[in-house]
Amino acid sequence: MYVLMDIMVSPGGVGISVSPYVAHCQKIFQEAGLTHKMHGYGTNVEGEWEAVMAAVKRCHEDLHAMGAVRITSHMKLGTRTDKDQTLQDKVDSVNDKM
Amino acid sequence: MYVLMDIMVSPGGVGISVSPYVAHCQKIFQEAGLTHKMHGYGTNVEGEWEAVMAAVKRCHEDLHAMGAVRITSHMKLGTRTDKDQTLQDKVDSVNDKM
């Protein structure tokens, strides 16, 4: 099952600057070989369900190890059975209508 | 790793009424033995990370099998290392301040 995800990871108890923690999760997605693209409010990630979820879990585990005592992730998960579709396909589909 | 989750599952391509699909996911959480409580915009679920994620995956798989060609889930996932906390603890903590 292929999944299109969006994730915003919010570490707590680490002060105001959260960018080092967000950067670490980017590296996890990269090392996992997942297609991923950061935007201003999260990161689009896509791949097989198990691989994507393993990366999310590793992100929580690593950020706790880096000192974040509290982590909240906000995620969107999309699966479909009628056709293959990537996140870029979704963006292209909207651009085609404009 | 214990996780506090909130999930709203949105099946697409099934017409306006989505309640039978949402009800099916409630049964999945119930059968998985997870603490869960529905509200007007989703369901609070808590338990061990692997058990919670397996239930989410089964929810997508089953709803596709029931005819939903497109499913989007919106989730919040919270983990913390400083203390044990349930979703009810969070509600109680706010109520204590009022």
Place this chain on the structure above:
Amino acid sequence: MYVLMDIMVSPGGVGISVSPYVAHCQKIFQEAGLTHKMHGYGTNVEGEWEAVMAAVKRCHEDLHAMGAVRITSHMKLGTRTDKDQTLQDKVDSVNDKM
């Protein structure tokens, strides 16, 4: 336009305990006369669009005044034209299917 909302307000830069801030937003919804119900990952609120949005804005303004230098709110907003529906109607509709 009647709107069904779910909102989770996350103040940043205030340490680990956010419950006093969440409690303050509950009071704002209460004083605004909006139907509202807290759960483990946010609060369901419903009412006329302008009244609901004014309460959300006041929540951000007041929490900044209370010392939160950074606030992120996660919201769901639902409107429909085919029938009147409350958040309780949505819960009842799912329970009827179980």
Place this chain on the structure above:
Amino acid sequence: MYVLMDIMVSPGGVGISVSPYVAHCQKIFQEAGLTHKMHGYGTNVEGEWEAVMAAVKRCHEDLHAMGAVRITSHMKLGTRTDKDQTLQDKVDSVNDKM
């Protein structure tokens, strides 16, 4: 009060293809003169609170007029008082750490 927003608008009762509706909201953000950038799971929008919220409301109103009987928007709203920050600043800050 300047706000950084992310919004994903989901029209219901319109079949599987939602891209014409999403495209219309892009035009609304454009016409409102708001900084905006679409990604695979929504659109980053930023500007003054009142202008941003007026655009969101117009999006719901217009999509209902276009035939969507049910609309759910998922939004993130961020405000801060300690410094001026754009959505691009947030992306740059993470990239600097990588």
